[in-house]
Each structure stands twice: as structure tokens, then as C-alpha cells.
Amino acid sequence: MPRNETITELGLDEYKYGFVTEDQPVFKAVPGLSEDIVRQISHHKEEPDWMLEFRLKALEVYYSKPMPKWGGDLSKLEDTLDEIYFYLKPQDQMERSWDDVPQEIKDTFEKLGIPEAERKALAGVGAQYESEMVYHSLKEQWEEQGVIFESIEDGLAKHPELFRQYFSTVVPTHDNKFAALNSAVWSGGSFVYIPKGVKVEIPLQAYFRVNAERMGQFERTLIICEEGAEAHYIEGCTAPVYSTDSFHSGVIEIVVKKGARFRYTTIQNWSNNMYNLVTQRALVHEEAKMEWLDGNLGSKLTMKYPSCYLVGERAHGEILSIAYAGDGQHQDTGGKVIHAAPNTTSQITSKSISKGLGRSSYRGLCKVYDGAEGAKSNVECDALLLDETSRTDTYPYIEIDENTASIGHEATVSKVGDEQLFYLMSRGLDEAEAMAMIVRGFIEPVAKELPLEYAIELNRLIELEMEGSVG
């Protein structure tokens, strides 16, 4: 197909952030996984005994569970797992001010295009370089309000009671194979606590970045949003291109208490050789509201289904998902809503774009338990196919045990319409511009929910991917 040759010739398919920074880790475990590695990780982190026991037990669970057979192709993953490093620690101690952050790491951020001014404006920048937080700041007034925004390790060290009360309660170790793996080797991530009634107006941000080749990243994030509190947490990822498969398997646990509101935003742009298998789950209590905003643009294979367990009356869950699958990519994404209390409501909106040899799959679950009277759920999935080699699938599961529930699911699959293109071109746009405009319109319902800088980044990334796709 001439169209793909052109993209390759022009080098447009190359990964925008495909640069490598020379790194000098302080400690680097040997590749592969073993009980020794787990003990070393725990030892290096100076963890309490219960956490070491927790990790070791999780390792057993990981070994006992078979590799999932559904979703994406994981057949090559086991070889990959023998080669990756399960733990790296780039620096000895946490940095308190920007000046102390090593130049090398600053360079990496520079290339990602986060302007200095913006960083300062952002409330708390927790940037994850390698496996740990290297930079962490939080505005003073929030500390006064009792907001905790720490690396997960500091969370454990400084707030042991609080940590232990919630850790692994939302995503238990035995939940799935990769949750068990994460539980055994987790490293890095955030610990967030928003006290009762506190409203955090500026988003909390963590910019994740995987750098060393063949390094697995097992970030673990635990967020507790107390009664009536409100906050927005943003996690964004980009990663350089490497020749061997890399692996990312995070676990995100969120507790949203009565009447609280919490939004978690991820824009994932891992390089196209990354396996990205993440368990994201929120426990949503009475009258609370949880929103997942999930953008999946990168990786070789992503399997990620943010979920809301609506356990309190009138709890609301919302999942907005956008996926882009280019050549060689499989985005197996979607969302899960579990209605376990009366009058709970949920909405899933999924938009996917497949191009070249890309494949995007929506996989979702809507479950209403008996007794969840008056539960309402609506799921909408739209898929756009950009050429004849791309593929899309929709696999929703709807399980209803409650007769007063009202559930709807709708999905459409289409290509960019000739009439739409013709109309825009008759108005003076060239075909590429017209195509990009239609795609922007398609993702608009999700993009408009993003903070401005992310919406701009998303549009820029989509445009970059779209270039040369008309021919």
C-alpha cells in the first residue's frame, strides 16, 4: 500500500519521544524474578516485616495463577518477564527542591515539553523517573489542610497506620495474575490522602517515565478521598523506544468516601514495544462520585479496564476512555462498573481509533447485583476505522440480577465518511486537514474533559499519528 510506504519514507511513524537518557542507577537488581529479588526490594526499601510477608505471599499467588488466555496476545510475555529488571532505584534520597534534581533527569522532562512555568503552577509535581519519586513538592497550604501527597514508599514509612488500613483492600492480591505480580514487586507510585471536606482545586500530577531498557515498572498508587473531599489526580506517561519488549504493570487503588468526588486521569503513551497491564479500581461509597478518564495511545499491548465498585447508595461512576491503535498496537481497554447498592448510576463512554495494522478492542463489564434497586447504567462505544487493514472489536458483558435496573449498551463502528470529507474539502481544506478535523471531532467528547494542557497534548499526538494517513 503506497500510503504506508510514504509514512515510513518520511519517518512519520517514528516515535516522537524516542530518545534515551544515559542513566546511572544506584542499585540495579539482576534480571528475572525470584524470592531473593523480592527480599532485596523489601530490604532496600527498609520496609516493615508485614510488607515483606505480604510481598512473599503475593509472589506465591503470582506463580500459582495461569497466564490469562483472553484479551491480547500474552504468549511472548513470559520470555520477556525473564529478562526484565524488577527493580531500579535511580537516586539515594528524595529531592525536596527542583535545583537538587539531577540535570540528566531534568533533560528528560525538558524533552517531554513540560514548561518550567507550568511546573511551578502545578500544585504538586510528583514525577516518577525509573521506579521512584525523584521530585515531590506540595503547596504549603495543603499540608496545613492535611493533604498527603507522597511517594508510596514515604506513605508507608510516614503513615503506617493509615497505609495498612487501606493497602490492598480495593485490589486484593489474588484479584488477577498481574495484580499479584505487582503486589510482590511494587515500587514507586503515589500515596494520596485527602482529609474530610477538603477540596483540592488544582490537579495533583505525577509524570511517569520509564527509562532503562528492559525495566519493568510496577507502580502502586493508593488514594483515599475522605467524606465530602474533592480532588483530581493526573498521571501521564511517555517512554522511549527500545528494541526488546518492556513491561508495565501497575495497581491503582482508590477509596472514595461518602459524598466525595474524585477524578483520575491517565494519558498513556508508552513506546510501542511495551506491555501495559494495569489494574485500576475505585471503591465508591454513598453519594460519592468517581470518574476515570483513560487515554491509551502508546504501548504494544494495553489491557486496562478502570473499574468503579459502587458500594454505597446513589454512588456514581463514570469512565471515559479513548484509545488509539496504530501499526502493531493492540489496545484492549474499556471499563467495569459494579452496581452493588440501590440507585447507583454509571456511564461508560469509549472512543477508539484504529489505523494501519492496529487493533482496538472495547472490553467492559456492567454488573448489577440483586438488591441494587433502581441502578442505571449506560454504555456507549464508538469505533473509527481509518483503513482497510485496521481492526476493531467490542466485547461488553452485561450481567443483571436486579429487575428494577435499567441498562443500555450501544456501539457503532464506522469509517470516516466520504460525504464528511467531501464537505470539508469543498470548504477549502485539504484531505489530511479534513481527516484530522473529523478525528478531532470524534474524540472531542473525551478531549473536552481533559485539563487544557492535556487536551492540547492529546490533539498534538493524534495529529502526529494522523500525518500521512491520507493518500
Added chain:
Amino acid sequence: MSTMTAGPAESTLAAADFDTLAGGLTEPEAIAEARTAAWERFTALPWPTKKSEEWRYTDLAKVGFEALTPVVPAPATAEALPADVRDVLGRSGERAGVVVLREGRVAHLELEAGVARSGVVLCSIRDAADRHPEVLRRALLEAQPGPAEEKLWALHLALLGGGYFLYVPRGVEMPAPIHAFHIVERAGTLSSAHSFVYGESGARAAVIDEFLSGDLDAETVSLHGATITGEGGAGIEYVALQRFGRGVKRFSTQHVTAGRDSRVVTFNVALGGDLSRADITSRLDGPGSDSEMLALWFGDSDQHFDHHTLQHHAAPHAHSDLLFKGALTDAGSSVFRGLIRVDKGAQLTDAYQTNRNLLLSEGAHASALPNLEIEADDVRCSHGATIGQVEDGQLFYLMSRGLTRRQAERLLVFGFFDEVLGRLPMEGVRARVREAIEEKIGL
């Protein structure tokens, strides 16, 4: 009713070997060979478990296949129409032929003389092996079931011999439907029947399969297979009306192949039995083909209905439209799992899939899994699924007109079903289905 006399050794499935199943019958070579091979496959394959996606909501381990007595497919013997069949025939409209099957064995078969003169063939599968071996081999014996259906399909073929064969030659338009009755009378049996419908180019045919039994006091399994093929420009309408009594568990596997510019309508109605599962595949095989897949179910008590569908677009410019509606009360449960698959190259596909469910009681539950797998880009595909209850406003209106809650609810269910019924082209068939539903939901 009397039972058949062809008396092979009776034993349970667990104790049966192929010789007992063959029962010393002489049968055409094509069938004997296919049956032997199928029996070998059946004994080699494991039963599907709830771990497989296709059987996630219906547990085959709860069906005691091993303890059932397989009914050996015996040759057809002419017999008078049973009274309840005569009763149904007396009430429903015109027909071109009648088939009566007992535990899968063809017990009665008649075809209107004028229709027979036009070249239409209606006979038992066994006789078809002599008269149309090529068509039978191609469309049925070599059919490839999906992996999840393989075990039951092998068992079905191993018991083949029962069932009927309808062949409509090029350009022949049948004036009225064939009405087939599948009667199950013996509790504790495992029987199998096949409905084979083949329309050459430009042929028109309609068939209604009606499944009947009384309430049986021991677990009984009825296997059914249907092969429905329309060549270029053919028009075929197929209805399966399942109104078994309690005690019966039914598994039906239906393969539809729609050739160029043909139109095939299938309509499955599930009302009876303890468990009723249907695997329905429509293969859009030729450009311009059109498949309409319809279904209705009404479950009460602890009935369980499972509908599993595939709309397989293998050719460009084809159209398929699925509309399945179910209503459940008491502790009734249902599953709909449907897939639209669009192959690479099946451009300009138009495929739709809709599943709507009404839950009328607290104990009822429904699962819906409408799936899409699309590998062509110039397609229009959509699917939708809803699960809900009858609207309060509508109930209130009817009750304010003097109906009881139950009456109002049932009337609304009937209205809910009407959208599907209205899509059945043949008035006679539509009337029969409507009648059966009225009887079940007790308007």
C-alpha cells in the same frame, strides 16, 4: 401415544458403544460413515465447561447426559397424525406439507401433491442420503461447527438419521409453509433430530419447526440441528417454535448459509423446557446476501434460556440484522451472547444486532454480551443491548383502565414482542407463533 417399535438395545449413554447406537440398522453409507466418525469425535472431545466463554452462563455439568438413554434413529414408518398435532393443524392456516417426528424419528410425512409435482422433495434424512447424497454431504456432513459447539454437534451427528430433508429446486416458489412437529414423549431419553432446508437459486420456502412434549418427570434431552441454505436469490424463512414441557433440556445448533442476493430469515421462539440453548450462525456467503435473525423468549419458574449467535460476514455488500427480545419472570434467567464478525474484504457490510430484555420479577436475571469483531473498514455496524422493566406510566395507564397488574404487565410484554412478530413475512406462521406465545404468557 404409542412408541416406536424398531427396538434396539436400550442402554445409557455412558454404557453405549457405537454398535448399540447403530442398533443393527442398515443405513446409507454416507450416513453410516458420518455417524461413526462423529461418535469417535464425541467420545474423544471433553465436555465444554463454564471456563469457556461460550458456556460461561450455562453449566453443562448439570445436565446428566451420561445417564440418559439414547434413542436410536430408526427408519420412518407411516403413522396417523397424533391428536394434539391435528388440533394445532386445525387451528393454523394453510400449509404445503406436514412432518411429524417422535424422538427424532420421522413418523409421518406428507407433501401436497401439487408442490411435489413442481419438484420439491420432502423426505427423511435417511432417504435423502440416497436421493441427494451430494447436497447432504456438502451442506450437513461436512459442516464445521465452532469449537464450543463441537461436542454437542458430534453427538447430534452420531445420532443422525432422525430428521427431515426439504429440497426446493431452482425457481420454485412454495405457496405455503411446511409444518414440522418434533414430539418428545419418553422421559429420560436423549434424542436428536435434524431439519435440513435447501433452496436452489430463486427458490422460495418457509418452514416451521414446532417442538412439543408434555411435562416429563425425568431429565430428558432433545438435541436439534438445522442446516438452512439459500443459493443465489433464494428466499427462505425458518421458524423454530420451542414449547416443550418441564423436564426437557434442549440444545439446538443452527447453521444458515446465505448465497448471493439471497434472503434468509430465522426466527427462534423459546417458551418451554427447563433449559433451552440455541447456537445460531448465519454465514453471509455471497455478495448482496441478507440475513434476518429474530428471536423471542419468555421464561418463568426457574427456566433458563441461552442464545448464542454469530453473524459472519464473509462476503462484501451483505446485510444482517438481528433482533432478539426476551422477558423473564419468577426466577427465570437468560443469556444472549452475539457476535458480528466482519472478515477482511467484506466491505460495505451493513450489520446490526439488538438485544432487549424485560425483567418482571425480583428473582429474574439476564446477561447480554453483544460482541463485534471488525476487520474491514468500510462498514456500518452497530449493536445495542438493554435490560430494564416495563414502564410504570404504561402499567398505571392500563391498570387505571381496570386491568390487574399481572394482566397489564403481560399485555405490555406482548406489545414488547410485537415488533419482532411483525417482521415475520408469512401471515400463517405469524399467527401460529402469536397463538403459542399467548398460551404461554396467559393473556
